[in-house]
Amino acid sequence: MSNLIITGIPYSYWCEIVLEQVGAGAQKHPRHAELSSLCEQICRDHHQAEDELGWRSFVPDAAHAEQAEQLMRQGSGAGTTYWADSNAALNLDFWREADPDNFFILFFSSPEWMLGNFIDSALFHRIEADRVVEAWIDRARNFLQFALNHRKQSLLINVESLGADPASFATIIESHFGLSVPAKPQQELCYPRQSTVTRYVASSLLLTESRVSDLYDNLRSASTAVHDQDHDIDNLHDRHDLLLDTFLNEVRGLRDQSERLAELEAEFSLKQQQVTKLLDELEYYYTMSKKQAGMFTSYLESEALLRVARWARVIQ
Amino acid sequence: MRIPGTDLLTSEEPDVMVYLGTRLVHDFSVFRSGNLEKTIFVEPDPVRAANIRREFEDTPGVAVLETAIACEPGRGILNIANNRRFSSLLPPTGLLEFYPNTRVTESIEVETQTLETLCSILAIDWQKNNLLIIDVGGMEKEILAHASMAALQNFRWIVIRSSDLDLYGPASVKAGQNMMDTLRHAAFTVFTWRENTPPFIQIVCIKNDFQIENEELQGNLKELGRQIEQLEARSEEQKKMIRQSEELLRANAGLEVRLESLTKQKTNLESKVQSLETSLSKKSVEVEEMQRAVRINNKLMLKSNTDYKDLQSQYRKALEHQDRQHVLLCELKEKLAEAAKFYGRLNLEDAVLESGSLDHERSERGSIPDGAESSDH
Numbered sequence: 264m265s266n267l268i269i270t271g272i273p274y275s276y277w278c279e280i281v282l283e284q285v286g287a288g289a290q291k292h293p294r295h296a297e298l299s300s301l302c303e304q305i306c307r308d309h310h311q312a313e314d315e316l317g318w319r320s321f322v323p324d325a326a327h328a329e330q331a332e333q334l335m336r337q338g339s340g341a342g343t344t345y346w347a348d349s350n351a352a353l354n355l356d357f358w359r360e361a362d363p364d365n366f367f368i369l370f371f372s373s374p375e376w377m378l379g380n381f382i383d384s385a386l387f388h389r390i391e392a393d394r395v396v397e398a399w400i401d402r403a404r405n406f407l408q409f410a411l412n413h414r415k416q417s418l419l420i421n422v423e424s425l426g427a428d429p430a431s432f433a434t435i436i437e438s439h440f441g442l443s444v445p446a447k448p449q450q451e452l453c454y455p456r457q458s459t460v461t462r463y464v465a466s467s468l469l470l471t472e473s474r475v476s477d478l479y480d481n482l483r484s485a486s487t488a489v490h491d492q493d494h495d496i497d498n499l500h501d502r503h504d505l506l507l508d509t510f511l512n513e514v515r516g517l518r519d520q521s522e523r524l525a526e527l528e529a530e531f532s533l534k535q536q537q538v539t540k541l542l543d544e545l546e547y548y549y550t551m552s553k554k555q556a557g558m559f560t561s562y563l564e565s566e567a568l569l570r571v572a573r574w575a576r577v578i579q
Numbered sequence: 580m581r582i583p584g585t586d587l588l589t590s591e592e593p594d595v596m597v598y599l600g601t602r603l604v605h606d607f608s609v610f611r612s613g614n615l616e617k618t619i620f621v622e623p624d625p626v627r628a629a630n631i632r633r634e635f636e637d638t639p640g641v642a643v644l645e646t647a648i649a650c651e652p653g654r655g656i657l658n659i660a661n662n663r664r665f666s667s668l669l670p671p672t673g674l675l676e677f678y679p680n681t682r683v684t685e686s687i688e689v690e691t692q693t694l695e696t697l698c699s700i701l702a703i704d705w706q707k708n709n710l711l712i713i714d715v716g717g718m719e720k721e722i723l724a725h726a727s728m729a730a731l732q733n734f735r736w737i738v739i740r741s742s743d744l745d746l747y748g749p750a751s752v753k754a755g756q757n758m759m760d761t762l763r764h765a766a767f768t769v770f771t772w773r774e775n776t777p778p779f780i781q782i783v784c785i786k787n788d789f790q791i792e793n794e795e796l797q798g799n800l801k802e803l804g805r806q807i808e809q810l811e812a813r814s815e816e817q818k819k820m821i822r823q824s825e826e827l828l829r830a831n832a833g834l835e836v837r838l839e840s841l842t843k844q845k846t847n848l849e850s851k852v853q854s855l856e857t858s859l860s861k862k863s864v865e866v867e868e869m870q871r872a873v874r875i876n877n878k879l880m881l882k883s884n885t886d887y888k889d890l891q892s893q894y895r896k897a898l899e900h901q902d903r904q905h906v907l908l909c910e911l912k913e914k915l916a917e918a919a920k921f922y923g924r925l926n927l928e929d930a931v932l933e934s935g936s937l938d939h940e941r942s943e944r945g946s947i948p949d950g951a952e953s954s955d956h
Contacts (some may be wrong), residue, residue, distance in 0.1 A: 411677055411776045477603070477664075484662040484678035494682055496661040 265442055266292060266335065266362060267345040270352040271370030272402045273316070274380040274395065275422045278347060292346040294334045301330060302350045305357075316394050320353045320405045331361040343442050352402050355409040359416070366440045367417040369406040371482050374399045374475040375502070376423055379457045379465035392468055396475065403478045410485055419486035427490045435487055460517075463510035466503040475499070587736050587783075593710035595619070597701065599648050600714040601627055602664040603740070616640060619701055623647035623657050623689040624666050644700075648715060649691035650725045659685045667716025669747035677746075677778050694722055695730045705733040714740040717747025724757035731765040732791070737784040744778050766790040 271277030292298060305323045306315075335358075351358055352369070359365060374396060381395045410417045418439050425432060433444045469475055476499045483496050497505075563569050587593065595617045596610075610618055618641045622628040628645040635641040647668055649655050659666045661682045665674060668691075671681055692700065703709055711734040713719045719741050723731075731737065743755065759782075762769050767784035774781060 408776045411778075414677065480662050480664060481678070484665065484681050486680055488680045493680055494661055496663075496680075498663075 265343050265440070266365045267343060267368060267436075267440075267442070268351055268355075268358055268365050269345055269347040269368045269370070270349060270355075271422065272352070272372055272377055272399055272406075273349055274377045274384070275370060275372035276380065277370035277372075277422050278349070290342060290344045292344040294337050295346050298331075298334050298346050299348045299350075301327070301334060302348050302354075306350050306353060315350075316391070316398055318350070318353055318398075319401045323354050323357045328357070328360065331358065335362040335365070343444060352405060355405060359409075359413065365416070366442065367409070367413070368436070369410060369417060369419050370422045370425075371403055371406055371419065371486070372422045373502075374403075374469050374472075374479060375462055375465040375499075376457065378468060379461040382461055382465060383457065396469065396472055400474055400478060403475075403482055407478065407482055407485060419482060420489060421483065421486055421493060424488075424490040424493045427492060431489055435489065439487060459506055459509040459513050463503070463506045466499060466506060469499060470503060587710055587738065591708070591710075591736065593736065594707040595703065595709045596712065597621065597697070597703070597709065597734075598712045598714075600716065601631055602666070602714055602716070610635075610641070611638060616707075618642070619644060621646060621648060621697065623655075623668075623691075624659065624663060625687075627663060644697075646690045646692050646697075647718075648694060648697060648713075648722055649718060650693065650721050652692050652696050653690075654688055655691040656686050657689045658683045659687060665716065667718060667747050669717045669749070671746065672748035673742075673744045673778070674746040693730075694726045698730050698733050703733045709734045709736075711737045712739075713737065717742075717745075720754040720758045723761050724754050726761060728761075728765045731762070731767070732786065735786045737762070737767065737782075739782040739784070741780055741782055742778045743780060746778060766794055 269277075305327050306318050309321050309323065310318050355367060355369075359367070377399050378392060378395050381392065385391070406419060410419045418435065420432075420435070436442050436444050480496055480498065483493065486493065488494060563573060592614050594615070596615050597619045599621045601620050601622045618635075620628075620631050620635075620642070621644045622631060623646060625645060628643050632643045635643070647655055647657060649668060655668050657666060657668055658670050660671065661680075661684050662678070665671060665678065665681050668689075670683060671678075675681055713722070715722065719739050723739070739758075741755070741758075759769060762782075762784050766787050768787050768790070770783045770785075771780055772783075773779075
């Protein structure tokens with residue numbers, strides 16, 4: 264029996280991959296829910312009032328160790344079981360000590376992918392964006408440190424590469440850990456695609472942050488290559504420059520759309536003005552016609568002969 | 580990952596900083612904040628060198644030297660990795676265990692300098708507080724193991740990013756040990772600490788002036804001790820030679836007496852030799868005569884042998900004749916015996932015939948002519 268502890272960087276949609284790929288072959292740990300709630304509880308106790316985005320790597324109290332060990336041990340059964348939780352990324356050594364035979368799959372993504380997903384998912388706020396970047400740095404540093412210290416027990420995988428070739432996941436687990444996880448037939452993963460504008464904005468925000476570039480390059484060097492694109496370790500500036508043309512095209516498209524919208528709005532406004540004018544005219548004519556009708560009625564009522572004729576028509 | 584040596588920039592405020600290999604230089608603000616008179620980045624990778632040049636183009640006192648530091652000046656091949664932080668003059672080996680997704684994407688020829696030539700090019704003043712940071716992808720072991728003490732002592736602090744494993748080939752652990760020995764020998768106090776993530780270590784070396792003076796004094800003391808030892812050894816040798824010459828003189832007197840008696844013995848022996856030679860010449864004449872006699876004897880012997888062999892052959896022939904005669908005699912004897920038998924039979928037959936023939940003769944005598952009877956006999 265082997266336990267796979269799977270974790271990843273937030274906003275990287277690694278969980279979708281786990282459900283799509285691992286979930287098909289391996290079983291969930293029997294105490295999956297308890298482990299997740301224990302992990303969350305440990306993090307909450309440590310970080311007090313801080314929200315989840317502000318949680319950073321830490322060493323949990325030894326008091327929790329026994330409970331974690333017990334829960335881990337209760338997963339003894341045939342085959343490979345997995346426990347997937349984002350918060351496990353914050354104390355990898357703690358979970359390794361809970362069962363030294365655990366294997367770890369650590370999903371990372373580029374900082375701009377994570378930040379872009381965050382921008383797409385919430386209203387943009389610079390302070391929040393900075394917190395996302397800090398969270399990425401914390402997890403990435405922790406992953407790199409853990410993976411280099413426990414090379415045989417851990418696997419660093421780039422989520423974005425795996426998205427390009429999800430079927431290779433089972434092969435990688437088998438070749439690295441010797442664990443058999445049946446592969447699921449290849450299919451496109453259903454996690455959201457980022458627009459170039461979002462990606463460009465995200466990478467622009469990171470240009471001044473020198474720490475992420477260094478860390479991300481080293482993470483990719485230490486990772487297991489899933490796809491040919493993993494071999495290209497281009498730096499943030501190059502990636503940013505590569506996005507420029509597509510970004511400009513998209514911006515140009517948006518500008519065209521915006522201009523067309525403005526034209527349409529102007530046309531609409533003109534039409535609206537015309538309609539208003541028309542309404543005014545109609546109202547005038549209506550008032551005039553009403554006035555004329557009143558005049559005509561009074562004329563009819565004032566003339567005796569016409570009044571008799573009218574009365575006779577009514578009787579008929 | 581912390582940029583090596585940056586703590587020293589703030590705590591010690593060096594005058595000059597020489598940075599070999601800029602793989603970890605990502606936060607340039609660190610180098611702007613110090614009170615450095617001069618900062619020299621030495622980077623062989625043209626892309627990284629251009630980045631740094633661009634970054635510091637408006638900063639006075641910062642220079643970028645696009646060259647690699649090696650054991651020999653000239654040209655070298657720089658292996659550019661997909662992660663340019665791992666580019667080196669050496670190909671990655673053990674590094675791949677930690678960073679498996681590292682590939683050499685291109686190899687370019689670059690200029691190389693030694694640490695000595697670099698110091699002379701940069702005109703490093705050894706009296707100033709200079710800081711040397713080395714992060715050259717495994718080459719540090721070779722460079723420092725071969726560096727001269729004078730070149731190293733140009734710097735007050737040396738910070739090295741290295742590893743106790745062989746991350747790049749073919750530098751060896753032995754080269755690493757040599758590097759540490761060289762640094763200690765060059766009067767540096769060496770501190771080593773591991774980075775949070777393996778496999779790198781950082782070695783901080785601080786020049787110890789007291790140790791240098793102490794080593795100089797110890798060197799002088801050793802030299803003096805060596806000279807004294809040499810003088811003592813020389814004086815001992817001279818005493819020994821005097822003793823030997825005295826012994827030789829004593830031995831010489833005894834030898835002269837011995838020589839005299841030997842000369843006499845020689846004269847006696849010469850006269851004996853002369854008489855022996857005379858008798859020898861006589862004996863040789865005698866020997867010659869005897870040899871001649873022996874030769875004659877030999878000839879006679881040869882002749883008698885020939886005669887003897889001849890006699891032997893004649894005797895053999897005589898024996899053969901005798902045997903043949905014996906055989907013939909035997910045959911003759913047999914024939915005579917047969918003849919005798921035949922004769923006896925003939926006598927008997929003759930007697931019978933004689934009696935019969937007489938009758939017959941008597942009967943036929945008248946028919947048989949006289950000549951025919953005589954021819955049957």
